[in-house]
Amino acid sequence: MTATAEDRAAEAFRAEVRTFLTGALPEATRRKVRDGRHPEKEELGHWQKTLAERGWLVPHWPKEHGGPGWSLMQRWIFDEEYHGAYCPPVHIFNFKMLGPILIRFGTDAQKRQYLPRILSSEDWWCQGYSEPDSGSDLASLRARAVRRGDRYVVTGSKIWTSFAHWANRIFCLVRTDPEAKPQEGISFLLIDMKSPGITVRPIISIDGRHHFNQVFFEEVEVPVENRVGEENQGWTIAKSLLEFERLNASRHGESLGRLRRLKEIAADQRCAGGRLIDQDWFRRKIAEAEVRLMAVQMTALRLLARAEAGERLGAECSMLKLRGSQTLQHIQDLMLQAVGPQGLRFEPEEPEGSIEPLYASAMAPQRLFGRGYTIAAGSSEVQRGILAKRVLGL
């Protein structure tokens, strides 16, 4: 079967993307991501600027706001190549959350004020959604925003706030009407992290790193113009993001990148006088993981084809999040198994002064942090509930 013009164009695009990414990504950053470590803020900012200069920072934004105008298929290819080249995930709160929200729901003034600063990485945003008593049941959130003249006064606490310690701004879901049904009394506010009354408490994770925080708001004043959308429209706005990110919930690009690294590691590890990857029992484990990933990947591709045909995707996309996150975790577990006793050594950050860091000491932190993939952004339990209720009608 000969390649169609479409196939050839896709291959040419893939090659162009690969060439750029492998050439532009700094080796130090590549090494970190390759081994499941995380770049520093400055490092990530530098990379984001590199992507922005190429016009590839926000592949999913509309062209008039800085997107490259790619098809869904091109975005798919870019995602696979991106993780295959061990590029670090961009700061999602800027580019995959607030940006798209402002584009859809922001006023012209808000777009003018915030979108350029998001694109330039001048602003680092974090997300104030979850609370100690509102996790899966997010709608029950209690952080209160009381309207006083031309401002809201916010009191409450948000938790699991990733990178609040990097952020100069936070977007929050807050309760503006305690009398209404929970989902109908929530507003979406943009808050300056330097506002008086905000404190940030670091939370160290089981991987030994500082990702999360708890953020406390004590009578924090927020101008009304910092509200996105109408008052009490916040829940609708937050939910719209779920639709926006449906296909990406599979994380299959990341899984492909991790699978590639798993094979490299297994080829490097010794076992029974040979390479680990040549041991039949381990080869089979890799094969099973690869088949699982193909299952997720092809399911996402089927859904993509329907989306390209103009169909609006629905609740069945929950299976991408459900199975995709589990598959990524499974591959991370195989990576820890692969390094055997070498994996006991614990080095979540790159050891000082090393030219070629030992990958083994990063596998446990990677696997431990990965347990969060089935918890965050709609836990597996929530996804199963959505499939059961909204797809199967149970």
Next chain:
Amino acid sequence: MIFSFSDEQRMLADTAQRFAAEHGAVQPSAGDARARGDVAWRQMAELGWLGIGIPERDGGIGGGPVETAIVMDAVGRSLADVPLLSTVVIAGATLARFGGAAQTKKLLPGIVEGRTRIATAFGDAAARYDLFDVETIVRRGSGSFVLEGQKLAVLDAADADYLLVSARSDTGRRNAAELATFLVPVTAPGVTRDSYPTYDGRIACDVVLSGVPVPEQDLLGVSGQGTEIVQWATERAIAALCAEAVGVMSGAFDMTLDYLKSRRQFGRTIGGFQALQHRMADLFAGIEEARSLALAAAWALQSGSDARRAVAAAKIHVGRVGRQVADECIQMHGAIAMTDDYGVGRYAKRLLAIDTLFGDADYHLGKFPLHAEQANEGGLQ
């Protein structure tokens, strides 16, 4: 008969339960694990636990793998960072069984009283899990042996006084060789320890032995007995480790059960959701099976029968179920379990680490059919 505990064993279990409650693993602030470990070690010495598996005539309290299993359950539940496995279960019992009079007299009192710590350095840097794949070499120097090699991820070595080291003679072929075991003071010339934290909050060392002179009297056992010693010690270590893992699983499970009974979302306690109830029931059954296999391994060792099959089965099941318990207990807690100071994560990390010690589940699965062929056709002893 198997699984019938004597009165003394029951009393030991009660004491162990109290110990675990007192040294509870999940204090709100993790504090200094090392300091807490020292406190636990001293109390274990007072309780006589450091004499388990060592005959009374040598200053111990007797008992064997079953008593060890009872105590290791408490170690697991409390996540106590103590060198019990290496110093007492391996070194102490091995010395009592294979050591010469001078060796036992020199070392056993210190072990039993908690003054002496011995780390087990069997795993070579070049090998994966195969403790008989040894590149560390012993050759004859003038008037002593000389050790050359590298040992990987030696637990409890940072604070140890001695290392129990395995090596093969330099005329032997790798894998097929006879091994020899030695007691090497950490202060011996040529011993270097590269210490590092492990992901389950302990300290391990990569040990380099560079022309280390070992006097004749520090050879453990007679010439050619090293392989038997490594096998004997390893079986007991694995059985003990499985018992510890069951304690860790129980700790994680109990925490999760409490959480499910108290955490409220969507206007109700989440333990009311049938999906979670079923998963907890599955975990419960899995943990009980792991407990059964761990105890069966201990009983097989204590009765002197061929325990290889029982030990391997315990390690395999503990590896599989342990992973499941670790991941499920985190998942059912949600985000709170992702924080380092909420204890369920520490249980989870210990379970993952235990699978890596003395061969993971896949390693033992690979060897399992071999044991089955050689086992008594009459089933478990």
